[in-house]
Each structure stands twice: as C-alpha cells, then as structure tokens.
Amino acid sequence: MLKRTHMCGDLRDEHIGETVVVAGWVNTYRDQGKGLLFIDLRDRAGIGQVVFDLEDANSDVVQAARMLRREDVIAARGVVRTRVGGPNPKLATGTIEVMATELEVLNKTETPPILPDDYEASKIAPEKRLQYRYIDLRRPRMQQILRTRHEVARTARTYFAEHGFIEVETPCLIKTTPEGARDFVVPSRSYPGQWYALPQSPQIFKQILMVSGCDRYLQIVRCFRDEDPRADRQAEFTQIDLEMSFVDRDDVMAMMGGLAKRLWKEVLDVELGEIPVLSYHDAMERYGIDRPDLRFGLEIEDVSDLAAKTDFKVFQDALAKDRGVVKAMRVPGGAEKLTRKLTDDYTKWIRTFRAGGVPVVKLTANGFETGIAKFLGPIADALRERLELEEGDTVLFTADTWSIATKAIGELRNRVARDLDLVEEGTWKMLWVVDFPMFERDEDQERWVALHHPFTAPRTDQFDELERAPGECISAAYDLVCNGSEIAGGSIRIHRPDVQRKVFELLGIGAEEAEQKFGFLLKALRFGAPPHGGIAFGLDRLVMLLAGTDDIKDVIAFPKTQTGQDLMTEAPAPVDAEQLEELHVRVVVPEVVEPV
C-alpha cells in the first residue's frame, strides 16, 4: 500500500516541488478524455486536486484512473506543483495540484445512496442522512462540527485541570430516583424483578464525591432521560458536569463564567466580556422566559392596572382569574412591519401556548387605531407613557393567568424578533439568571415541586421563608443563558441533613420514603458534608451554539430520531427469548408488531 505522507487538504504553495503520497475519497472527477483527468480528493483536512496525464492511454495508471468514481478510496503518489489552469479560489488548496505518477485503488465503492456534499445536504431527507451516517459524516461541515465538539471537550478538561478539578467517573447503572424525568431502566439478571436505572445526571454521586473530599470534580458524562426529543434535545445527551466544595454562588459563577469566556475565545476567537446577572423575577417580567434572548429589545410590560380600567372583555375576563394579568409588548415600527396576516397568524399560533389570542393596536398620528383601539380610550395616555410609544409602533398583548400570559408573550417576543429579522447574527449575549424560586406549585397534584431539583439549597438568607412560606423561598440556583438558550444550570446544594429532610417533606416525600429512596445521601450528609455546589453544561447545546446549527442531531455523531430510533443500527430491536428468560422479563406487546 502506498504510504500517506501528507493530508491532501493540507497541501499549500510551500509543498511545491515535493513528491507526496495522498489518500482519501474521490469527491468528484473530471475526465477530459484525451489529455487530462482531474480528481478532487477529499480527506479529513479538506479537498485537493490530483491530476492524471492521459497521454499513455494504455498504462495501468491511466486505465485505473479513468475507472474512478465518486467515493472510491484511493492513494496517489505525485509531485506538488502550481496549478497550470489557474487557481481555484473556492479551495484552500486551490493554488496547487498533485501531478500523479502512481495510483492505488484501495477500495471501489458501490454507487453511494447519498453524496457527502455540503451544498445539497439540507435537501437530503434526514432519514437518509441518519441511515447512511458514515457517508453523511464525511461532509466537511460534519467533520468540522465533530472537531468543534472535540475542541469544547478538550478546552473544558484543560481549563478545569488548571483549576484543580479532577475527572471522576460515576456509574451508569444506578438506582432509580423519583421526581424528574422518566428513567431508562435495565433489568437485573442476578436479582429477579429488580432494576437498575440509567442516570438522568450524576447529581447525587458528585455530591457524595464532595463528602469524600474530592473538593473539585469534573466529568464529561452521558445522561439519559426517557422523554420525547426536540430539535435541541435528545433522550441521550452529554453534560460537562462539575462540583466544588467550600464555595458560594459567586465562586461557582465566576469559575464557570471563566470557562464560557475561554471556550468562546478558543473556538471562535470572541471576547465575551463580563457576564451580566439577571434575577428570575426580572427575566420573567421583562422577557417572559427564564432564558431570555438579549440580542434584541422588545421588552414586556405588565399593564394589568391599566387594562382593568377598560371595558375590553378579554382583559376583564383574564383579570378575573386567579393571578390574572395583562402583558404588553411594544414593537417599534410595527405598524408598518407587522402585517395583518402576521398578527392574525399570531392569534392562531399563540393558542399552542394556551393563550386565547393576541390583541393588537397601532399608534398612528391619529392615536390608537385598528384592533382593540376602541377600548383603549380611558387609558390611552397612560399606555403611551408606560410603553414609551411612538407613532408607527404596534402593541401586542396577552391576557390570562400570570403563567399562561407570561409564557405566551415570551414566546411571541422570540417569534416577532425572528419574523422582523431583529436578531443580529454573530452576536453573543450571555447572562446569568439567578434567584429562582425553590418551588413551583403543581396545581393538579396540589403540591410543591422543585423548580431546579430537590438538592438545591435555599439562598443563605432564605431559611425563614423555607419554614414560613415555601412559595416565596428563593434558591441558590443559577442558569447560564446564551442567545436565548440555556447552556448550563446549577446550584449550591443542601449539605445539612435537616434541611434536606425539610425540603423532601415540602415536596411530599415523607421521612420513610426519603429514607428508602435517598437514605444513602441523607446518611452521607450526616458524616461531615462540606458546603458545596456545582453546575452542568449541556455539551450538545454548547456545540450547537459554537458551530452555528439549530439541530442537535448535527452535533452528535450517531443521533437518534424523534421516535428514539437509531436508523443506522436499527436500535431498538427485540432480544432473544433466552435473554429475556435470564433477565426474568416477560414482554407484553400492546398489538401485534409486524416483522420488518
């Protein structure tokens, strides 16, 4: 076999005159018949041109070269020289070519079902790309993303190693935990009827490592949550997981902000600057979401007090509800840009978030016009002042309970920014969101649920509230948000068993149940647990941002579909009866499943 000396994508002017051996895949071929044959050869580093002189039509090299087809695997020896036909500015290797003297066909390909061209990748059916993932991954773009992912992981390891973190592995076969997402479970062969669960995160283990005196822990770790996927979510995903002892909230935020800055610098050569901090309360009130996109304005105002003075039934009905509110968003210049078609569409679309519609009004030289203008008489001046309205603006409203109206207008804010092209590409708006409530009321089940997770500590000044008014208790949790995407979330943890028991109790986990399900944690906390806290970065989402893609499947080498299948390996699949027997598992299939 010809031994490779250079990556064909790495060849430059400096290699001119050298005899090289390159190897890779035939990206394209251009056969000129009598005379010349050009091969664009692709390897991990890029694409380079190999030329064959066809003068001696009977030579083995020429005969083999003329048989080459796209995606054949070859090696070629030749001399690097300046391109005779002039440079190709589209290629990094565009000024040079390899004049081939030897050719070795390492593997002919069958006609490829898909071709690894970036320029038509978006047109190929997603299931074909997943089915033939090995071909799809040959695309330069996919190779670039794989390397970005590697860079992120490498940078994180280096950064945290510099700061005294050590990497520790935690188990994948663990005990199922209540609360949280649905677990993936694994049957135990040795213990009939007993099951392991795959970790939703290594949360408890990393806390116990703090009790063990590790002081600073790092793990790049796979997590599993058996919930329906989304464009930015897979059932199986990766966290950069961290925990620190003897720290407060500011210590953790400073350390983790440092990683974010390092990543953006190393991967994109972007200086992030100081990362601002916003309270959960302000995020929800001003942006209607706990992970606001700060690349554009469109701030939201509560106008419930004004709305109460109108006769508009939608407002009145909303305000009559428990915690009913009316929210308003000023869209500068919206009178022109927000067409009737668009605003009608919003009213329909907003129903997916359970809001009734989107009342609209425009401010013109003649005052409020269209939509609900006729109801705004009594509050016209106050509304103009509150929203600092100018002529040509549109105001969009939502009215319902606080949680529905807030969420709806938050989603609407993002939608309007997209529709009006207000999002400036290439900008990075990172922020910390802090001061989350400890608990959220689950009205259906009439109980408190943890907003973050049950091991999150109250802020140090909030222990009274924990006893007195759990609904008002503020936690020591923090989320790192970038361009409207949550990229990390964490908290200071509870390190006192009495506080942990109290929180379990508030969550409706009684002493006995707590002992049975979390006994090992409660016990560990009794034996000298240091104050500690940590965070987990979503590696997949980080890479999505840094690589500029909005499909999580692009940043995972072998992703699953929305129904949890791997189209390449065809997992999941049935197992043998003997396997089931050994595992003491009997399958009950709802209906007859057709064999494929």
Added chain:
RNA sequence: GGGGCGGUAGCUCAAUUGGUUAGAGUCCUGGACUGUCGAUCCAGUGGUUGCGGGUUCGAGUCCCGUCCGCCUCGCCA
C-alpha cells in the same frame, strides 16, 4: 398522548377536475472532449408512487387504517 407538514427512479423533485406508456435534473453505464474545478456535450439503464384495505370503468391523485421522517404542544426534577 395531541396538532401540523411530508413520503413518487439510488438521490432531489414534477405529474392539470380522478384519465393515454408516471417525467426532469443528478448519480450510475457507455461514448466525445488537452487545464478542468458543483466541468461540458451525446446516448442509455433505472419505478410494487412507504405499506394494507376501500371507492371508481379508471387512483400517484379521493376515503379509512398503518409505518416512517421533520417541526411542535404536553413532557423534559
């Protein structure tokens, strides 16, 4: 579990109110061409219209069911 969109040649798509032999580009096969570069030109192979039923003289097209993909609501401590 709910909603929306889609599935026609290896790939990307077209096909009039339900009407003749389901077309085009690309890939592939063969040929032409001495500096191409998403090469070009000529010719050709290639189809169980996702699958199963139904309506009809006649179904890619209409109806029912089902499978698959994408987006989304719920869900995701």
